[in-house]
Amino acid sequence: MVRRIAFAGFNLESVTAVPRTSRLADFERVCVRGQAIPDQFAGTNTVAGGALRVLEAHGAEMVPLFHSLLGALGPAEDAAVLAYAQELATGLKTSGKLDGLVLYLHGACWAPGFADVEATLIARARAAAPDLPIAVALDYHGNIDTATLEGADIAVAYRHSPHTDMGETGERAARALLRMVETGARPGLAVSRPGVVIPSIQSATALEPLASVIAQARAEEAAGDCDISVMGGFAYADSPNTGMSVICLDWQGQRSAEQKAARLSAALHTARAEISAAIPVCPMDHAVAEAGRLCGGGSPVVILEHADRMNDSTHGLRAVLETDLGRVMVPFLCDPESAEAACAAGAGAELTLALGGKSTPETGGPLRLTARVLWAGEKRFTVSGRYQQGAPVDLGLTALIEVGTVRISVTSHFAFAVDGDPFYIFGETPEDYDVILLRSKTHFRDFYTPRAKAILVADTPDLGPADVRLIPYRQLDTGAAYPWQDAPRIPPLPQ
DSSP states (O other): OOOEEEEEEEEEEEOTTOSSOBOHHHHHHHOEETTHHHHHHTTSSSHHHHHHHHHHHTTOEEEEEEEEEEEEESOBOHHHHHHHHHHHHHHHHHSOSOSEEEEEEOSOOOBTTBSOHHHHHHHHHHHHSTTOOEEEEEOTTOOOOTTTTTTOSEEEEOOOSSOTTHHHHHHHHHHHHHHHHHHOOOOEEEEEOOSOOOOGGGOOTTSTTHHHHHHHHHHHHHHSSEEEEEEOOOTTSOSTTOSOEEEEEETTOHHHHHHHHHHHHHHHHHTHHHHTTSSOOEEHHHHHHHHHHHOOSSSOEEEEETTOSSSOOOHHHHHHHTSOOSSEEEEEEEOHHHHHHHHHHOTTOEEEEEESOOSOGGGTOOEEEEEEEEEEEEEEEEOOSSTTTTOEEEEEEEEEEEETTEEEEEESSOOOOOSSHHHHTTTOOGGGOSEEEEOOSSTTHHHHTTTOSEEEEEEOSSSSOSSGGGSOOSSSOOSTTSOOTTSOOOOOOOO
16 A cells, blocks of 8 residues: 655744745745655755655655745745645645645744744644644754644654754654554654753754753663654744754653653753853954954865844955955855846946845945956856755856955845855855855854864844844743843943
């Protein structure tokens, strides 16, 4: 008997404070439906690719519904959530007999009309197919609680940040789902929350003491028949359940799942101060000065402008333009207006731009400069790095521009610059540069840690501060449930 397993994905990491809403048209631009899902994601390091590998290996059939992944942007509009929730329900009702569903969600999607977007989608699937086993695959940076997963039978999340195990997460979700379908056994599923909120920059899973807590989770798995996901949460999506969590999927039953999740949650709570300050963060001018001292010699110095949430901040760009750092690259600055102007001017042209800083006032505002266009046109590529390896990326109209010794790739669509692709697509390598100004949080570490001479984490007054107590939460209870008073406070940036 061939098992028929539906697959659907709706994925967005939302920064609540970003004023630009991710609309239905934005999700539709990247949405893949039907047979195009296995065609496009087969062999990739993605949740869809991993789920497909397991289903094919077990002789099961994937019934692909839709897959829309926008990455990290602002809130979703209510209409987009409703449209995909309805499409999910309709797909489950009209796809014939199904044996299960793998549902790929983020966990930190935020929309104004929904207390919990992921809970809404799971509930809609459950209402459409009351008896259907449902496995949910989540991002490590999701904000979830017991209510989020109320309609799910199985839930797993990425184990690593950088997210080099996206495919493996899809495999875990599909494997657990097939076990449930084949045996009829329903595992225990528990969520425990330690009351800890950390900035994304401190959520890399190799950092101590977080790494030791995660190692404890792996030891629990080795000792028992379970799957444990330690989740870093996403501080910049303001919801009642913002923060870290632990999911335990346990074939030994619900009580065992609750005990294991609670033990690991307690370990996170105990280590909360150290986790929230695992790596040093400095002001941008300090980082630039240190980069000037270190740069040269074949390996680039990386300045990480981690607080930039929309890939268009000009704080770091202004600083590197004002300082002689040798050859500098600023990859994937998102500014559709400037990309269009550069493409209209064409390669070889010189033009004046109001570059970047357009998404919010916190980004530093547009920087007026005169640049030479080195390359311009539509740009698409396939990810070569381990994070989302094999996945397609469409930058839209894109230009590589030069201002003195600083080069900037200006894109029309948001994309992560976390590996060598921003260089390779222009026939260059990271080693061609003395300094690289990145706007990332943890994903860059997989590629750059072994390649960079130094990684300097710089704080700026943007929407992703390293001190989460600077975030003006409205829904999150930051009182007794989130006791941060004993954690080291990062000094405020000078005004």
